Amino acid sequence: MTHSCPVPLSVAECFTAAHQAQPVIATCSAAVRNQVLYLLGQQLRENTSAILEANTLDLESSRDLATSPTILAWLRLTHERVKMGGAWLERLLSAPDPLAVSQGMAGHMFPIPIGLVGLVYEGFPLMSLLTASLCLKTGNALIVRPSPETSYTNQALLDLIHTALAKANLPITTIQSLAPEVPLKDITATPSGLNLLIPYGRPSFVWQVQQQTSGQTLPIAIGNNYLFWGTSGQPELVLEMIYRSHQAEPDAVVAIEKVLVPPELNRSLLAWLWDSLGQQGFEIRLGTALKAEFGQFKIVDAEEWQGAYLKKIVAFEAVPNLEAGITWINQYGRGPVCAVASESYRECLTLSQRIRSPQIWLNRPPEFSRLETLSLGISAQAGLYRGLVGLGQLVSHQRLFFA
Structure with missing residues (x-):
């Protein structure tokens, strides 16, 4: 299972090798690209034990380095999570070819791979496998x-990918991995650079990556999702919405962490909800408007309204009216979803x-x-790249007109 590419002399050389390999995968037929995905799924099934062993080494090293509990939870692989990776490859294998040409009244649409994709992530090693498979399906290099905490697991997964590429007679430099110690500025400033960079991790980490990147x-996004609880919303529904939104793993992407309520909402309903959430292990925090009435809870610091907890913490605040709630959510809600509990049409x-969130759940x-x-x-984020990050975001389109 050792097919890793040689360690490049420099980051620039690694990028150059990826740029040279990308046209090869881009011009392959859908059958060849699917063959790589099939071989990768085969490798994943045959080497599950080796991957889990590598992950155990990462977990042991991370505990010694006092890694945060959040990252440790993301890092830990199980048989179920590895099986999810295999199921992902099977679904991707059967998905339509994203590079298939379509014809319309205005001409032929040619999907084009965007080129060289970069992934900078923390804590969740399967992210490299999932991203690599999307790039292989769309004809991109990665x-x-x-x-640092994912070093062993990331390398084990990279070996599987390189084995699959080698068996399909494709350049293994199509998918490469840099050392965790490589500074972000060395990646973002490379002359033969990235066409798209995908940062994944805690919001502070993602923000740091974006600050150092001038390209696309x-x-x-993870966490910091808002819920607006209208006066007609049922408390049992609000409880279910909050509780279930925190159940996804390893990262609760759509976790509701902030709740806005109108001032006239029955306070006994709030007390019931807080008690019910407390029994489920949630910590309750209050904004200044509610803190004045309920002094037993911790007050929310101003900067918390636009940040993610990534824990079982829910902050509540009363807003004067619907208009104020909309303004509040659009100003502070940096999460991928917004939820609404109301029987008012x-x-x-x-x-x-x-509301400007990518997804609204009513x-x-x-x-x-x-x-x-x-x-x-x-x-x-606002703009073209918004919403689900999948196959569609890794291709662009060229329109061809005939005489």
């Missing part, structure tokens, strides 16, 4: 820079039309599954 980034319609718990959506996550 360079990964993992975080596609950040994956007007409230639901107004919020769905004016009276149902927000959910996200990488396997079901074949996406790496959800991007909350």
Whole structure:
């Protein structure tokens, strides 16, 4: 299982090798690209034990380095998580060819691979496997820079990918990995650079990557999702929406961490909800408007409203009216989804039309599954790259007109 490419003399040389390999995978037929995915799935099944052993080494090293509990939870692989990776490859294998030419009244549309993709991540080693498979399906090359705590697992997965590429007679430099110690500035400043950089991790990590990148980034958002609880919303529904939104693993992408309520909401309903959440292990925090009435809870610092907890913490605040709630969410809600609990058609319609979150969930718990959506996550940034991050974001389109 040792097919790793030689260690490059420099980051620039690694990029050059990837750029040279990318046209090869881009011009392959759909059958060849699917063959690599099939071989990769085969490698994953045959080497599950080796991957888990490598992951154990990462876990032991990370505990010695006092890695945060959040990253440790993301890092830990199980048989179930590895099986999810295999199921992902099977679904991707059967997905339509993203490079298939389509014909319309305005001409032929030619999907074009975007070229060289970069992935900078922390904590979740399967992210490299999922991203590599998307790149292989779309004819792109990939360079990964993992975080230090994933070194062994990332290398084990890279070996599987290189084995699959070698068996398909494709250049293994199509998918490469840099050392975790490579500075971000060395990646983003490379002359023969990236066409797209995908940062994944805690919001502070993603922000750091974006600050050092002048090119196109596609950040994956996690946490800091808001819920607007209207006066007609049922407390049992709100409880279910909050609880279920925190159940995804390893990262609760759509976790509701902030709740806004109107001032006239029955306070006994709030007390019931807080008690119910407390029994489920949640910590409750209050904004200044509610803290004045309920002094037993910790107050929310101002900067917390626009940051993710990534823990079982939910902050509540009362807003004067619906308009104030919309303004608040659009100003501070940096998460990929917004939820609404209300039986008022007007409230639901107004919020769905004016909230700028990529996804709005009305009276149902927000959910996200990488396997079901074949996406790496959800991007909350404004503009072209927004919403689910999947096959569609890794191709561009060229229109060809005939005489």
